[in-house]
Amino acid sequence: MSARVAVIGGGQNCEHEVSLASAAAVADALATAGYAVVRLTIDTDGGWRIGSGCPVDLADAVRELRTCDVVVPAVHGPRGEDGTLAALCDVAGVRYVGSGVRAGALAMDKWATKLIAADIGIATAPGVLLTAATAAAYRWTHPVVVKPVAAGSSQGVALVTSPDDLAPALDAAFALDDRVLVEDVVTGREIDLAVLGRPDGSREVAPSLEIVVDGLFDYTTKYGGAADLRIPAALTDPERKALEDAAVAMFDALGCGGVARVDFFLTAEGPVLNEVNTMPGFTEQSQVPKMFAAAGLSYPRLLDLLVRDVTRF
Structure with a gap:
């Protein structure tokens, strides 16, 4: 009997659309490979959906996850890749592909x-950590890169080449996180x-x-x-x-x-x-699948390997 695999996409962060694309590609490839795939989506408001159905509460989503042999948490960024979904799977007692809570x-x-x-x-790169309380004291003296401490897909990242550009860059980064990293170029x-x-x-x-x-x-x-x-x-x-x-x-x-x-x-x-x-981007055209394809490991085979390494099937 084929393994039952849950693929989670979406998420409550600025990478929602990227995560949807990764999850859809992963689910399609695993289904083609013969796995019984359960598609779950986390909406931007935190609600869960199973397949294309109506929103369900977290308890229902966990019950669905517990019917599966393994979970592929294809959610990039905060409240997903940062160990949040790994923790949920650990508490639910479901095996999952990828890093655990600490590493995430x-x-x-x-x-x-x-x-x-x-x-x-x-x-x-040499850098400093800023918070809302310390940012006002920071003075621009040379080109820097401003970025949220915990975000991905280059969201909120800006190259600051003049003092006039610093405040807008910090505002954009603080809109995504309460801590901001300022690094030398x-x-x-x-x-x-x-x-x-x-x-x-x-x-x-x-x-x-x-x-x-x-x-x-x-x-x-x-x-x-x-x-x-x-x-x-x-x-x-x-x-x-x-x-x-x-x-x-x-x-x-x-x-x-x-x-x-x-x-x-x-x-x-x-x-x-x-x-x-x-949890890097994971469509077939994303960087990691392309790199492994160059080594002769195709996208479907890479996903199959990741699932099998967890399930030992």
Whole structure:
């Protein structure tokens, strides 16, 4: 009998539409592969829906999840990727694909990620953490990148090249989070790595991806198709090893599971960590599936592998 897989999409954050796209693609691929797929959606107001039906309360959604063998929580950003859905599945006693509560929470928190990276010797951009109480005292002195501490898809991210641009950038970031990270601009190539953790403790790193873009890799560029994504990135063997070692080190230090995307700037001094995504975009055209496809692991096979690693079917 086919495994019954719940795929959750949507969510209560600025990545709602991106999560819907990921969940739909994942559900379609798993259904084609022969799994019995249950589609659940979290609306922007926090309500749940099963399939295309009417809203249900959380208790009904949990009862539906408990009829499934495994859950794929394809919800990016806060109240999803940040460990929230992993916690729900843990409490409900349902197995799930991907990182657990701790890894999801730490990776979503860009400030915590920076602290962990520093502790294991991985460089990050110099930065400061601001709150509503401390932001007024911050003074712009050089170009910086302003971003919410816990958000994704480059939402609320701005490159600030003059003091007049600082206040609007902070306002946009604070609209999405109560903490904001202000980082120095890093000059380097944007290189992403995808790490797959297997049940036996082994780690597989897909061919690297380079993002070539004119300016900031913002939400519009990311989803508008303007970026040039090159797989594999043109790297020397020492560059590739340094990036792969750093990606696996971050995966393990955070305690990630399943697949995570680890994003770097490659500078003259070596890799500089940008961020870690424990639930990256997951349509067939998203970065992580493209990277594994370049290694010969197709999108349906990657999803099947992730489900089987959890269910052991």
